[in-house]
Amino acid sequence: MKILYQTLGCKLNFAETSSLADSLRHAGHETVHRGEQADVCILNTCSVTDVADQKGRQAIRRLHREHPDAKIIVTGCYAQLQPERVAGIEGVTMVVGSNEKDRIQSIIEVISSSSASPSKNLYRFSPEYYTDLASPQGRLSEAGRRFHPSCSKEDRTRCFLKVQDGCDYFCTYCTIPMARGTSRNAPIADTVALAQKAIDEGAKEIVLTGVNIGDFGRSTGETFLELLHALDEVNGEVRYRISSCEPNLLSDQIIDFVASSRHFAPHFHIPLQSGSNEVLKIMHRRYSRELFQERVERIRSRMPGAFIGVDCMVGVRGETEEMFGDYYRFIEQLPVCQLHVFPYSERRGTRMVDMDLPRVSNEEQRRRVEVLLRLSESKLAAFYAAHRGEQATVLWEAAGKGNMLTQNSTRQKTMSGWTENYIRVSAPYQKEKINQFEQIWI
Numbered sequence: 001m002k003i004l005y006q007t008l009g010c011k012l013n014f015a016e017t018s019s020l021a022d023s024l025r026h027a028g029h030e031t032v033h034r035g036e037q038a039d040v041c042i043l044n045t046c047s048v049t050d051v052a053d054q055k056g057r058q059a060i061r062r063l064h065r066e067h068p069d070a071k072i073i074v075t076g077c078y079a080q081l082q083p084e085r086v087a088g089i090e091g092v093t094m095v096v097g098s099n100e101k102d103r104i105q106s107i108i109e110v111i112s113s114s115s116a117s118p119s120k121n122l123y124r125f126s127p128e129y130y131t132d133l134a135s136p137q138g139r140l141s142e143a144g145r146r147f148h149p150s151c152s153k154e155d156r157t158r159c160f161l162k163v164q165d166g167c168d169y170f171c172t173y174c175t176i177p178m179a180r181g182t183s184r185n186a187p188i189a190d191t192v193a194l195a196q197k198a199i200d201e202g203a204k205e206i207v208l209t210g211v212n213i214g215d216f217g218r219s220t221g222e223t224f225l226e227l228l229h230a231l232d233e234v235n236g237e238v239r240y241r242i243s244s245c246e247p248n249l250l251s252d253q254i255i256d257f258v259a260s261s262r263h264f265a266p267h268f269h270i271p272l273q274s275g276s277n278e279v280l281k282i283m284h285r286r287y288s289r290e291l292f293q294e295r296v297e298r299i300r301s302r303m304p305g306a307f308i309g310v311d312c313m314v315g316v317r318g319e320t321e322e323m324f325g326d327y328y329r330f331i332e333q334l335p336v337c338q339l340h341v342f343p344y345s346e347r348r349g350t351r352m353v354d355m356d357l358p359r360v361s362n363e364e365q366r367r368r369v370e371v372l373l374r375l376s377e378s379k380l381a382a383f384y385a386a387h388r389g390e391q392a393t394v395l396w397e398a399a400g401k402g403n404m405l406t407q408n409s410t411r412q413k414t415m416s417g418w419t420e421n422y423i424r425v426s427a428p429y430q431k432e433k434i435n436q437f438e439q440i441w442i
């Protein structure tokens with residue numbers, strides 16, 4: 001079968017789609033790309049916000065329009081949380097829950113060996129795989145406790161290694177624990193073997209991904225710190241990035257280890273979500289802003305040039321103008337480099353929708369997003385400016401977009417890459433440097 005893949009959402013989804021494509025290629029199926037004819041389209045969806053759900057529906061319609069004869073299989077978080085809704089969209093052949101992606105290969109075999117159109121509602125054969133949003137006790141099925149390792153190879157340079165899945169935290173606004181199940185992982189030895197294989201196949205940068213990766217080890221009796229130590233022992237020229245870690249799990253030991261490790265980049269991504277302690281309580285987050293500040297200061301004291309990105313949500317129920325002002329002032333003085341700003345979105349099945357708290361209007365949410373994005377721009381510009389003229393190690397990834405003006409005023413094609421502390425740089429294109437590390441002056 002000729003199979004076209006499309007992924008929406010997070011790095012974890014990209015890693016999983018890539019592993020799925022790999023195993024289907026090994027089973028003899030061909031991967032095709034947009035614009036080529038496909039027998040099957042597999043869409044891996046996200047459901048982090050209403051907008052993500054909407055993008056999922058749009059993607060299904062577009063795939064059906066562009067490939068009217070192809071079978072369309074929809075998987076991922078949106079499929080997991082709203083299977084009936086997804087199954088009802090014209091063109092959808094099957095809905096496969098995020099916890100049963102490993103069944104896709106056998107589903108493809110059924111499709112390829114049968115001329116008859118398979119049942120549209122095949123997902124009904126295994127309702128235990130799906131999330132019952134109406135039943136808080138029945139949210140997490142047994143199937144949601146299996147771990148499927150994966151490692152994406154989107155390009156030659158970088159790959160996303162899934163080290164953990166699921167979450168036990170149940171923040172009041174979040175559907176992810178319902179879509180992805182409880183926290184779980186593969187043993188350290190298996191994860192390190194997967195990383196070593198990726199390195200042997202040419203990966204130069206590995207991003208550790210997961211839903212709540214600081215919680216690694218819950219299902220195997222190990223710890224995230226032990227995983228970092230083991231990964232640091234691999235052979236090969238490689239660097240790692242940690243995609244995101246909850247502040248309450250980002251211990252002094254982890255920060256100190258990254259500062260002294262051989263392979264880990266000084267790059268942190270920490271979800272703050274709100275800089276108001278009152279809002280953090282509404283969200284049921286497990287830290288105060290004082291602890292967050294402490295974590296950031298610890299990183300700065302050990303790695304002064306580290307990149308620190310921060311997730312920020314605005315406009316949750318009950319977030320008043322005063323609380324937002326407090327939030328803004330807290331981040332303003334925080335020595336972080338960039339903010340990833342999201343408006344709160346009401347999600348069926350979460351506890352926040354039942355809270356008797358006033359809602360923030362869409363217009364006000366947009367205003368708060370804008371205010372934080374402007375703060376983010378100035379923080380990023382200041383971070384870049386502070387590192388101009390410094391020496392850094394860049395991994396050249398690919399040809400850059402557009403040309404650059406060189407010193408003798410000629411226009412040249414560019415290549416781009418990232419420094420260890422996540423500064424995007426570009427230079428005149430030299431093919432032999434792609435996928436190589438180089439010492440440069442920024």
Ligand code: SF4
Pocket residue numbers: 167168169170171174175176177211212246
């Ligand atoms: S920590 Fe909270 S926000 Fe993050 S995945 Fe778990 S429940 Fe969702």
